[in-house]
Every structure is written in C-alpha cells, then in structure tokens.
Amino acid sequence: MSERQPPRDEDANLCRLGRAVIEVETEAVHALASRIDADFARACRHMLACEGRVVVLGMGKSGHIGGKIAATLASTGTPAFFVHPGEASHGDLGMITPRDVVLALSNSGETDEITTILPLIKRLSVPLIALTGRPESTMARSASVHLDVSVAEEACPLGLAPTASTTAALAMGDALAVALLEARGFTREDFARSHPGGRLGRRLLLRIEDIMHGGERIPRVQAETPLGEALVEMTNKGLGMTAVVDAEGHLLGVFTDGDLRRALDREVDVHRTRVDAVMTRGGRTITRDRLAAEALALMENHGINALPVVDEQRRIVGALNMHDLLRAGVV
Template identity: 75%
Template sequence: MKEHPEKTLELARAVLETEARGILDLCERLDEAFVRACEHLLGCTGRVVVTGMGKSGHIGGKIAATLASTGTPAFFVHPGEASHGDLGMITPGDTVLALSNSGETDELLTILPLIRRQGVPLVALTGNPRSTLAREATVHLDVSVAREACPLGLAPTTSTTATLAMGDALAVALLEARGFTAEDFARSHPGGRLGRRLLLHVADIMHTGERIPMVRADAALTDALLEITRQGLGMTAVVDEQRHLVGVYTDGDLRRTLDRGLDIHATRIGEVMTRQCRHAQPGMLAAEALKLMEDHKINALPVVEHGRLVGALNMHDLLRSGVV
C-alpha cells in the first residue's frame, strides 16, 4: 500500500461509490410495500423480532437496536437458535422482520412454518423478490443491489449496506409516525451525553443549603470576598431580608473594583455588586444553564425560584455532571 497509495485510494473510492449507488437505487424502488411494512411494524402490539444469518444477522442486530432506541420495542433472535427453542420468544402480537440477501437461507426457511402458525406478520428484506422468503412474507422489501463492492463479487458489502439503510429508513419512518422526540430518545440513553443534556435539570446539580454563597446587601465587601473564597464558586449572591436576589458579586467584579481604586475594607457589597444579573431556575435544563453561561460569558449562576435564592452552580458543576 505504501508503494501504490493512489491505487489504494482509487479502490476505496470505488467501494464507497458502489455502495452509495446501491443505496440510491433503493430510493427509486420504494413503493407501497414500504408503507405497508411500516403499518405492520407500527401496529405491532408486542415486539419486533429481527432475525437473519451471518452478515445479515449482524445487520439485523443493529436494526433491532436502532428500532428499540427510537420507540419501537425490538430484539434480535438468531434463526439457528430459534429452531432449537428460541422461537418461543415470538408471541402473538409480535411482528417478525427477516433479513436474507438470497431469500433462501435454510435456517430462516426452517422456521417459516412456525412463524406462520403463530399468525404474526412477516416483513422480509431480501435481494431476490422471487425467493421463497419473499413469496412467503406478508410484506417484502426489495433490497437487491447491482453488484457487491468486493472486487470478487463475493463478500457481502453493498448488499449489507443497502439492508442496513433500509432498516434505518423503517426506523426513522416509525419514529416520525410515533411522534418520538429528543426527550424520548434521551430516556432510552440515560448514560450517554445526550441523555444527560436532555434529562438533567439545574435542581439535580445545584448547590443548596449552606453551600449557597450569599451575603446581605449591607454586608462589607470583605465579608463577600470571604464568602466567595469559602464556597469556591467564583461568585456570591446578594440577597435582601427575605432572601430575594438583588445582585451578584464575582471574581470579575473584584477586578473592576480594584481598577476603580476603591478601598475594599470601607466598601459595602451593595455599592459594587452587579444588580441586573443573570440567573437560572431549578426546573431549567442544565444544558440551558450552560448556554446561558456561554452566551453571556459567565462562569456561575445563582438559582432563583419565585424570586428567592434557592441554589447556585458554576461551570465546574456542569463539567462534573457531563453536560459540557
């Protein structure tokens, strides 16, 4: 490869172009069968059972995972194991999604009578519309390709890519039909960054109780500086007698105070605090608080509910929570 880099790149481009054409060809063949397949999958009161052998099985596993994470309960069953007991996983109310490029995979054909006996719909994705699996299916989707990207024409390449793309098309069509939202997606991915961004609220990570940095408006500036240092959030909220937020004082405000030449020992916090300050609310998404900080170039926020100070957070809290 080091001796012929251009040949290597040429081959790679040919593979990508061949597979891209294979997917584009599917667009021209989409018809009423795709709509009926979606109707069966959408009307499934149980789960979508995806099955396939070999490389089709690997693709089937991914399709099942995509369906499950986008609002359509689904799981993968190995057809070889299905005829040895795992077929019991298929129950009335389910829908079977079977993948086979040839449409003549022995392990799938073996369990066809058992699927039919269950009375569940069978949606088949094959590369041969005249195959046994295609004929026996309730709905057949043609995922045939002109040729594989493999130079030998043997390794499943374009065919598996086309099948995967059709599976994605089904999943997205169902997602849209169900009104599936980003919040729904996050609930099935609570451990991921997206889940944290969409599910984590300010109330989940803010400092509360004695950990809230705050001083009264008539406090000495030196007391406010001690509070900032003690709590370590880079700011302190300034409140009135009823704990209503009236301002904030930050590290940046301290620099501006020193630039003005004010005596920090003789100055009250109410004289130098920022009155029109940004703040968060407990029910706000942590990601919204992050955007507020980024938009206004600030590193900490007091948290206010009904005008009263109830918490505080800074950028480090967002970093620790995984929102950033």
C-alpha cells in the first residue's frame, strides 16, 4: 500500500511557519546590537580582570544556553564552567570563590533557584553579571552589571516556549566571548591548543616529526646506485620516491615516479644507469620542526606527493607523503 502524500498546501504552511520563526528570531538578535553599550564593556572588564573563573548559572532552557556560553568562553581563552543553581544551594555553591565572576541567565530575572543564592553571591563580593529580559527584575537590580536580552515576542505562536529569548541570550553570550577573545589577543594557535582533537588542532599543532617516516623506513640510496636498485628501494618503502644521498647522508636529490616515467621515455638502461643521472637534483625539502600543514601547502603548491625531511646540514632524517598527511587528518 502506497504512503499517503501530504497535500502541497500542508507543506507550504509548514515552510511558512518555519520562515516566521526565523524572522522573529532574526529581529530578536538584531535588536541586541543597540544594547552593546557601556554596560556590555563593563561586563567584559569584570571578566578580563577575573583571577579565577567565570561561573555560569541558569535553570531550564536558560541552563542549556548557559552551558553553551560557558563552553564557548572556556574554548576561547576565558576559563569558565557551568553550575546548576538548584545544586548550588545544596553544596555546589562552594565551587564559587572570591576570585570568580558569576554570569547568571534568566529571562524573567526571578528564577527562584538563582534569587535564593543571590545573598550568598553578594557575601562573596564577586561581580554578578545578569542576562535577563526584565531590567526591573530582582536579578537585574542585584547585579553588578545587567545586560538586557529582552525580546519583543517569542517565536512560539503560543508565546510560551523559550525560543527567541534563548536565541538572544546565546547571541549575547557569543558577543561577550568573542569580545574577550579579541581583547586577550587569543590566537588560532591558542584555540588549537584547547581543541587538540579537532581538525584545526591537528593542522596547527601537528609537526613533521610527529608523522614522518624515520630510520630504516626512509627510502634512500647512494648517488652511484643503479636505477633498477633505486626503483626497488622506492617500491619497498612505498612513498613514491627515494632520496639520493652522498656518503655522509647529505641530500643530493630525489628520484620520483615522474623521474622514472621520464627515464623510461628516454629508454635508459635501468641496470647500468646510475640514479643520479636521472634524479631531480636538489628538490623540495622540509625540516622536522615545521608544521604538517606547511608540508601540505608545499606539496599542493608544487604538485608533488612526497617530501624528504632534512636537518640544518641537509642530511636526510625522514620522509613523508600525502597519504601520511591524510592519515593524520591534516588534509
């Protein structure tokens, strides 16, 4: 039995409702721009001066947004963590120290679990930054700095489910995090160090020595080696090339798949021809302390698939190819 296809007007209505939500939330975020003012700067100053961590509080949907804000702050150079305010009054308040800053979220500004612990936060004399939708609320009036994240309406047609209000709070949290990132001079390398498992971390932190082939796995032959033996070395080591070195291990050139094809086109004798007669002299190289991402750029820019790794005296110390970069997640 075939599945009933919904009428086209039902699909059109669903799309209309979806677009309406996006429009309402877009307006809510757009309205925040005019509120990036002196209070916003004061909030940033409190967090920049914080000698401890930013402790983020929020209940329900605001708690979910608070967790995201804490994670964004922590990953962009501002130490932060989330504390459930319901648990705070049952022991977790001990996680807040006089060196911290508290960032509390509540659309109403009257969340019982947060207002209950306001006197305790005050007793610690820590700055309290409140993100609420009501400047006249208890939380707003108790805060060191209040950031207005009110919205004209929720995207929910019932006006009940937190939608535009949580989007606005999240956007304000992102604004704080990025402003602090810039003020601290936080760099791509700093970001990578806090995300070592991500692709950016691998691109910015992984070095040649971490992925290169070394020791007996390096394809290399002497300059006088017959071409046939060089081909065997290249095949056995599986990097698509072999380094050609002198008696002290200094790199003279490389013999690649391309060199082999050119040699065969010339119908050279693979048993009698020395490899240095058909190799690419010099060739592109890289040192072991360089970033793996630099090797990728070098290979892409020059249309090559493998690189010898050399030291300051151009002695061969390793080798790698594009497959190594792929396995390492750099590509």
